[in-house]
Each structure stands twice: as structure tokens, then as C-alpha cells.
Amino acid sequence: MDNSSTLHLALPAVHTAASATAPPSLAQPRAFSTSVNPLVFFSILDHFLRRNAGQDRVIGTLLGVRSEDGSEVEIKGCYPVPHLETEDQVEVDMEYHRTMFELHKQVNPKEVIVGWYATGAALNSYSALIHDFYQKEVSSFPAVHLTMDTALTNERLGVKTYISAPVGITSKADNCMFIPIPCDVKYFKAERAGLELLANAKSTESGSTSLLSDMDNLEQSVTEVQKMLERVSEYVDSVLAGTVPANNTVGRYLMDTVSVVPKVDAAEFEKMFNSHLQDLLMVIYLANMTRTQLAVAKRLEKLM
Secondary structure (H helix, E strand, O other), X not given: OOHHHEEEEEOOOOOOOOOEEOOHHHOOOOOOEEEEOHHHHHHHHHHHHOOOOOOOOOEEEEEEEEOOOOOEEEXXXXXXXXXXXXXXXXXXXXXXXXXXXXXXXXXXXXXXXXXXXXXXXXXXXXXXXXHHHHHHHHOOOOOEEEXXXXXXXHHOOOOEEEEEEEOOOOOOOOOEEEEEEOEEEOOOHHHHHHHHHHHHHHOOOOOOOOOOOHHHHHHHHHHHHHHHHHHHHHHHXXXXXXXXXXXXXXXXXXXXXXXXXXXXXXXXXXXXXXXXXXXXXHHHHHHHHHHHXXXXXXHHHHHO
């Protein structure tokens, strides 16, 4: 790394209280929370798999958006940052970090730096020093530190998020306490199909699976809806029979859900469904015909 564009963070000669983890009693209030897009996890894992030989962990910058009061953080993306750790200091390539952020702003101007990530479940003195650097990048809001246990302890990735709080009388970069904060996964409907496909691949012996056809997807969706309706029907019957206590929140949610369903005659609904199914089959047939014609035309060009 070029010394002119590298941040050198050295450990002090005497180090007493650094990068401790707060006990549950000192945890951050529930008002502060984070949500992570699944793409972030895959990017971190890809970065870890491509790490240099002999490198124990990798770090990178987290990007996302914050609520107006800063209490909610949505992590939407990330990018790796080259760094080097030795026994005496850690080096972070600031020029690369800021160049990547400038390029990212041209594509997603609304996303800002919200913190940083690191692989490995352990928090050490270097974590405190790097966190202090990102805290200055985030400005007035607390920087979020995300850790991912790539060692798969207990066969889990062990994703956790933290913010820091100063410890001691004197304010030093390495004197801080990492406070765990709530974290959940937030994905869009379009991403759910890919996540379910990965979950199905995990249950197979080969660890792989193939994409479902349109008809298979339709069948699977109808089956899932039918199972959900049966589960809701069983719950309502149990409440009416008195075997399960009534829940007002669930009742209101079911009432709101049922009220938005249009009242359509069963025969009319079946007719509409079959008509839509025929349209879908026609689109699939035309797409296959177009694909076949293109393949034939390509082979004819090679013969000519």
C-alpha cells in the first residue's frame, strides 16, 4: 500500500480497556435497530473467499440509509477495503475506500456510509481503532460494526451488529465498548425466490439445485397458499372451539386481510383463473417458438 494513502493505526504501549463487549444489561435501547439486505452477506463471503493467503480476516465499508432520527439503519450494500494487520499496527487503504465511495455515489446517491464489517466473531483492539476511523466517516451518527463468523461456529454464520461507547476518563480511540444492537434480514419479494432456492439446495446431498419452470413455480405457489389457508382455518376453528385463547391482534389482522379479498363467485373465479392460465401457457409457447427459430436461423447462417 502507498504510505500517502494509507491510514496507520498503532496500538498504545500500555493497553488496558479496549474493545470490550457490553453485557446484556448495558445493551443499547430497543429503539436503535439495523436491517441488512441478503446481498450484503454474499458480498462479505465472496470477499472472504478471495482474501490473500495468510490473511485471517477481511474488512469493508457498509452502505445504506438512516431514518431521520438515526435510530434505524438499513444496510443495502458494501464493498471491500484493503487492510493489513501486524502485531504493532493496522493499515487501512483510505484512498481506495474514498474512491470506491465516490464511484458508488454516482450510482446510488442516497446511500451513505453507515459503518463497516469484519469477518470473524472476535472483537479486538484493532476493531476499536478501525471503528474510530469509520465513526469519523459517519459524522454525527453512530457507526455500525457488523461481524460475520466465517468459521461457522455451531454451524452458523453468527451475524451480529454493534455500536460503540467510550470507556474511561480519557477519550482514546482504543478505549471503547461494543454494544450489541438488534439486527434482522430485510429482503424484497423478488429476492425471496432466490433465497428459497438456496435453502432448498442446502437440504440436498449434492448441495445444488436447478431452477424451477414457470409451471412448477405456479404449482408451488398455489400449494403454499393452500397450506397457509388451512393453517389459518385451523386456528380460527380452535379459537371458536375454545381450545386456543383468542388474540385480538391476530383477529384484527385476519379481518383486514379478509376484507380486501373481492367477493367473486366460485365459478367466475375458476373461469378467470383458467383464462389467465391459458394466457400464461400461450406466452410460454410463443417464447419457446421464438427461441427455436433463433437457434435454427443461427445454424443456417453457419451453413451458408
